[in-house]
Amino acid sequence: MKKVTWFSALAVLFAAGAAQAATITSARNIEFLVADGKEVTFESWAPQQSIELSEGTHQLVMRFDGEVKRGSKEVIFTSRPYLFELTVDGRDATIGVSSRLRSQSQAKSYFSSGPQWQAEFENGDVMPLEAVELEGDGFGAYADMEALVAEYNRANGIIIDQGESKNLNDVLVEVDDQGQASIKGDALSQLKLWYTKASDQERKSFRRWIIDQD
Numbered sequence: 001m002k003k004v005t006w007f008s009a010l011a012v013l014f015a016a017g018a019a020q021a022a023t024i025t026s027a028r029n030i031e032f033l034v035a036d037g038k039e040v041t042f043e044s045w046a047p048q049q050s051i052e053l054s055e056g057t058h059q060l061v062m063r064f065d066g067e068v069k070r071g072s073k074e075v076i077f078t079s080r081p082y083l084f085e086l087t088v089d090g091r092d093a094t095i096g097v098s099s100r101l102r103s104q105s106q107a108k109s110y111f112s113s114g115p116q117w118q119a120e121f122e123n124g125d126v127m128p129l130e131a132v133e134l135e136g137d138g139f140g141a142y143a144d145m146e147a148l149v150a151e152y153n154r155a156n157g158i159i160i161d162q163g164e165s166k167n168l169n170d171v172l173v174e175v176d177d178q179g180q181a182s183i184k185g186d187a188l189s190q191l192k193l194w195y196t197k198a199s200d201q202e203r204k205s206f207r208r209w210i211i212d213q214d
Helices: 007-016 104-112 143-155 168-172 187-197 200-213
Strands: 022-026 030-035 052-053 056-070 073-078 081-088 093-097 119-122 125-127 156-159 164-165 173-175 181-183
Touching: 007 173, 022 081, 030 052, 030 093, 030 143, 056 093, 056 104, 056 143, 073 104, 081 093, 081 119, 081 125, 143 156
Parallel strands: 022 093, 056 164
Antiparallel strands: 022 052, 030 056, 056 073, 056 081, 093 119, 119 125, 156 164, 173 181
């Protein structure tokens, strides 16, 4: 199998140190779409593809896209894209789904009932991944995956910060025993949280305000 390195991850890789990087490979018929907010592209097609990721929490978007049987014919089945986080700890891993899908009816049933995504490591350990199905609107809904992922992240308070995926709601919002929520963390992190929740127009207004302050 020819491994194609995701070059846009190299800056993070060099900063973290090559020894901390791991090779993340797609299982057969599984396709990388977006990693840490950026579209994943390869120089050539292969049944499986690989990217290099540094240690830490990374956001991946993948889908099933491969040949399955419909009667005696081979047809292509493509699932919707699924988004999840993968914690990389230096071990190489293969990302896929828990079932081997051979027929079109089997694939449709599997993905309509909530597929189980997983990471399988070199030593045979398997880690389930909590995936979210991304749904686009209208014709060409998945033509711009980066935009679709960016909108999902904005709505959910997620940022890609120094090559890692962070949910600022988890980092900055603290709920006490009585269910009362409070904001914690430094001012910069709080600004990042509110920026992710702002509309495009609010972001433009905020950027103009920042320029006026300089």
